[in-house]
Amino acid sequence: MSDTFSKQEQEVIYRLIRARRDIRHFASDPVPEDALQRILEAAHYAPSVGFMQPWNFILITSQEIKQKIKASFEETNREQLQVLSEDERKELYRKLKLEGIMEAPINIAVTCDRNRDAPFVLGRSPMPETDLYSTCLAIQNMWLAARAEGIGIGWVSLINQQEVKQILRLPAGVELVAYLCIGYPTQFPKKPMLEELGWKSRLPLKTLVYENQWGQLKTF
Numbered sequence: 001m002s003d004t005f006s007k008q009e010q011e012v013i014y015r016l017i018r019a020r021r022d023i024r025h026f027a028s029d030p031v032p033e034d035a036l037q038r039i040l041e042a043a044h045y046a047p048s049v050g051f052m053q054p055w056n057f058i059l060i061t062s063q064e065i066k067q068k069i070k071a072s073f074e075e076t077n078r079e080q081l082q083v084l085s086e087d088e089r090k091e092l093y094r095k096l097k098l099e100g101i102m103e104a105p106i107n108i109a110v111t112c113d114r115n116r117d118a119p120f121v122l123g124r125s126p127m128p129e130t131d132l133y134s135t136c137l138a139i140q141n142m143w144l145a146a147r148a149e150g151i152g153i154g155w156v157s158l159i160n161q162q163e164v165k166q167i168l169r170l171p172a173g174v175e176l177v178a179y180l181c182i183g184y185p186t187q188f189p190k191k192p193m194l195e196e197l198g199w200k201s202r203l204p205l206k207t208l209v210y211e212n213q214w215g216q217l218k219t220f
């Protein structure tokens with residue numbers, strides 16, 4: 001295997017990054033086992049603090065468990081609606097579909113075992129949350145690999161974390177990082193749904209790059 005990437009390969013990765021979407025509408029077609037295996041392997045190749053590899057993946061297909069998670073979503077979503085005060089924004093929020101728990105053929109809970117390799121994880125002590133950040137990197141790898149396979153992933157954080165930890169019987173020290181819905185999407189929209197529906201737009205990159213902020217620097 002060559003250790004350089006051709007122009008064509010480079011284009012593929014940038015196209016993939018832009019084409020990835022958060023998916024809430026799923027078809028009922030099952031996810032092939034070999035594709036799921038590749039997606040999980042992609043996750044497992046993520047970088048991690050001290051090479052800790054703190055993640056685990058809980059595959060959920062049980063209707064009963066999904067229903068319990070969906071109930072947690074519904075309650076949390078109702079609470080969030082109450083937090084919104086402006087009428088217009090509230091109306092828009094009400095229209096958003098923010099999960100596909102029951103429709104997605106597989107749900108995956110991604111966890112972080114904070115005690116793995118304890119007590120000494122190289123590089124974690126000064127920034128204790130780096131094990132959680134590592135787990136998020138694994139999730140992004142999954143998201144991209146799934147997109148390459150034509151499979152969609154939707155992240156659902158509108159759930160009660162403690163309640164879901166109990167439903168999934170996570171042991172002490174194991175944190176729930178993400179609850180994901182996985183399956184073939186009805187479509188991959190060109191833009192984020194929140195952008196399409198006018199909730200929020202993508203910020204211009206140049207407003208986020210602080211060039212020469214210390215004055216004396218000429219170049220980065």
Ligand SMILES: Cc1cc2c(cc1C)N(C[C@H](O)[C@H](O)[C@H](O)COP(=O)(O)O)c1[nH]c(=O)[nH]c(=O)c1N2
Nearest residue numbers: 020021022097098099155156157158191192193194
């Ligand atoms: C940590 C975290 C948590 C959530 C999300 C994402 C991430 C990274 N997103 C998806 C989010 O709305 C989406 O990524 C952005 O709107 C941008 O859209 P694309 O992902 O580019 O399609 C998300 N979406 C949703 O419908 N319900 C949810 O609860 C969440 N929660």
